[in-house]
Every structure is written in structure tokens, then in C-alpha cells.
Amino acid sequence: MPELPEVETVRRGLVALVKGRTIERVIVRYPKMVTPEAPIFVEKLKNQKIIDIKRRGKYLLFNFSDDLVMVSHLRMEGKYSVVGRQEPYGKHDHVIFELDNGQDLRYNDTRKFGRMNLVSAGEEMQIGGLKTIGPEPTPETLTLEYLTHQLRSRKRGMKSFLLDQSMIAGLGNIYADEVLWLSKIHPQQVSNTLTNEEIKLLRESIFAELGKAIEAKGTTVFSYLNADGHAGSFQNQLNVYHRQGLPCHRCGTLIERIKVAQRGTHFCPHCQVLR
DNA sequence: AGCTGTGTTGCCCT
DNA sequence: CAGGGCAACACAGC
Structure with missing residues (x-):
């Protein structure tokens, strides 16, 4: 993936x-x-x-x-x-x-x-x-103003928002879950209810997470291999993806897995509370 | 044999 | 129009 x-x-x-x-x-x-x-x-x-x-x-x-x-x-x-x-x-x-x-x-x-x-x-x-792809998730292209506007001007579940390539380019199921955990946002939190602080944290989390994942040459789950046949190592740094039933790295609560936007979705029910 | 998972498009429904 | 639900694509693995 x-x-x-x-x-x-x-x-x-x-x-x-x-x-x-x-x-x-x-x-x-x-x-x-x-x-x-x-x-x-x-x-x-x-x-x-x-x-x-x-x-x-x-x-x-x-x-x-x-x-x-x-x-x-x-x-x-x-x-x-x-x-x-x-x-x-x-x-x-x-x-x-x-x-x-x-x-x-x-x-x-x-x-x-x-x-x-x-x-x-x-x-x-x-x-x-x-044709419809959104900005690359870099500080220069994914500005706070843009992200705030897109989130505030619609009512969408956050997981669905992050997976939408026309909003932000490049996030998929794994990093969407990871970014939401880092930002302490519930996957079903509605986009126009985020506070300014949450939006800032979300944006910084996206940059931090993708940066670290690229540094680790990506995540290897199931079948993914790099061009040279070697595996990435970011799976060792995942906090929620595929960790259902295991303790949250922040609070120890067991990670849950639910279905959101037709996708397996992993989150900490203690750190990521739906408001 | 049937279900699941994974990204994206496209269609349907509310 | 917005947004969610779901089928389709194709296959391995359970």
C-alpha cells in the first residue's frame, strides 16, 4: 500500500x-x-x-x-x-x-x-x-491558511478528509491513522469542529510523520518492497496502525480498530476522544 | 466457498 | 452541491 x-x-x-x-x-x-x-x-x-x-x-x-x-x-x-x-x-x-x-x-x-x-x-x-490533486504536504505548499479553510468550509469526518487526495496529496490509510493519533484527533471528528490549536498540531504532525517515514524508507507491511528489493523500516515506529489490542504508546490504553470510510481505522480511545 | 484488505474512480443515495 | 456508502477492479491468504 x-x-x-x-x-x-x-x-x-x-x-x-x-x-x-x-x-x-x-x-x-x-x-x-x-x-x-x-x-x-x-x-x-x-x-x-x-x-x-x-x-x-x-x-x-x-x-x-x-x-x-x-x-x-x-x-x-x-x-x-x-x-x-x-x-x-x-x-x-x-x-x-x-x-x-x-x-x-x-x-x-x-x-x-x-x-x-x-x-x-x-x-x-x-x-x-x-487533475484534482491537492497540495504536497510540505510547509511551503500545505499552508496553515489553506488547511484551515478546507477544514472549516466543510463537514467531513477527519479520516475521510485526510484520505482525500484533492485535499492533501499523498496520505493513505496508514499515515492517516498515525497522523490522527499524533494530533490526538478522533478519526470521526468532524472537520469544521477542530480548534486552531488542533489544526496547527495536525499540520505539524503531517510534516513530522511523513518526514520520519521517508527517512526510514517507508513502511513495509504485507507485500511492499522498495525498488531495490529491500524493505523499509517505518513499521517499527508505527503507533496505531495494525496495533489493535496493543497498549497505546502514550497512555497504555488498548488501541481499537473500527471501520471508518470503509477502511480499517486504528486509534486510541483515551487519547482521541470524539467531541 | 466466502471474507478481507488495500487506492482510486464512479455511481447512487440522502 | 456536499458527503457518505458501496461496488468495481484482481488476487492472495485465511
Whole structure:
């Protein structure tokens, strides 16, 4: 379940491993995964050099020579890896980029939910969720004024608010729960009832949490692995996610798990009281 | 065999 | 229009 820290970790791995390489050939084994349709996707990428790899929210943006951009979203279980060309394909290797150094960049996705969209440079922000994506969660882009306005001008459960990529880019189920615990806000607290102090703390918690998670190279739960096949370590610093029944790190009360916005939601019933 | 989980879109309902 | 509920996508693991 790659969220911003995991996608950023993947991006950094890809920059180190494939930036500057040229794609000799692309093989699409699951055509539904790519846009435009596979034969065109394959033809356009032939002989393209990978100039840079950027990120916006949970989206990866591959910049190619010839003014092409590939927008890649890993959804739940998408993974990139770089391996020797002789390595047999895995069952869930769906797109293979053969590079000019004898290696393959392979996209593996058990659930086949990930998508790659190849467009002309300048058109990438028109794709799917990028059209409506909210600010990156950095102090410069996620201002206190913006956050206060968005929270106050609607009545939404806080978990649902934090998961909404058009409000803030990059948070997913794990970090939404963690950020709410750090801020001592109940997941179902309604957005327009937060105090100024709570909003400030929430904003600082978002920066602190994502910063620490990126530093730890992301969280490894279930199936997530980095681009180089190594696991992140932030799961060791989680305070609530997947800790139902275990004592709260602040007060010792047992962490509870409920369903909010159709998602498993973890919180401390003592620290995060619904008002 | 049926349920769950995970991100996102899109549709339905209030 | 706003916001929540839920199905769909696809699969492994229980």
C-alpha cells in the first residue's frame, strides 16, 4: 500500500538505478495496465532515454527524451525492480522495460490495479487524479491558511478528509491513522469542529510523520518492497496502525480498530476522544 | 466457498 | 452541491 513515503522511496531507488538509461524495448504482458493501447505505448517508448523521475502525491512521473511523460500509479501492490535480463519473469511481472545496459526495469503488481499512462509533456496534469490533486504536504505548499479553510468550509469526518487526495496529496490509510493519533484527533471528528490549536498540531504532525517515514524508507507491511528489493523500516515506529489490542504508546490504553470510510481505522480511545 | 484488505474512480443515495 | 456508502477492479491468504 504505497503512500507518499513509499512512493518517494521507490522514486529515489529508480533515480539511482535507471536514470539516464535508454529503453531498448518494452514488453506489455497485461495490456489493460497501459494507456494508450499497448502497441502504441510500446512503440512510443522505444529508444526513449529516462531523463528524470519525479513524484506528485502517490504518482510517479517518468520524464523521457522526446517530450514524453509516463504517469505511473502503484495503487495497492505495484512494485518496480531492476534485474538482469536473463532472470525468468515472475507470475505478476506485467510490464518489462528492457534497458541499454542489459538490465530490465520490471513492473510487478499482484492485483493488477496499477496503471501507466504515457502522454506528451505538459499533458500529465490532466490525467486521472492529477487533475484534482491537492497540495504536497510540505510547509511551503500545505499552508496553515489553506488547511484551515478546507477544514472549516466543510463537514467531513477527519479520516475521510485526510484520505482525500484533492485535499492533501499523498496520505493513505496508514499515515492517516498515525497522523490522527499524533494530533490526538478522533478519526470521526468532524472537520469544521477542530480548534486552531488542533489544526496547527495536525499540520505539524503531517510534516513530522511523513518526514520520519521517508527517512526510514517507508513502511513495509504485507507485500511492499522498495525498488531495490529491500524493505523499509517505518513499521517499527508505527503507533496505531495494525496495533489493535496493543497498549497505546502514550497512555497504555488498548488501541481499537473500527471501520471508518470503509477502511480499517486504528486509534486510541483515551487519547482521541470524539467531541 | 466466502471474507478481507488495500487506492482510486464512479455511481447512487440522502 | 456536499458527503457518505458501496461496488468495481484482481488476487492472495485465511
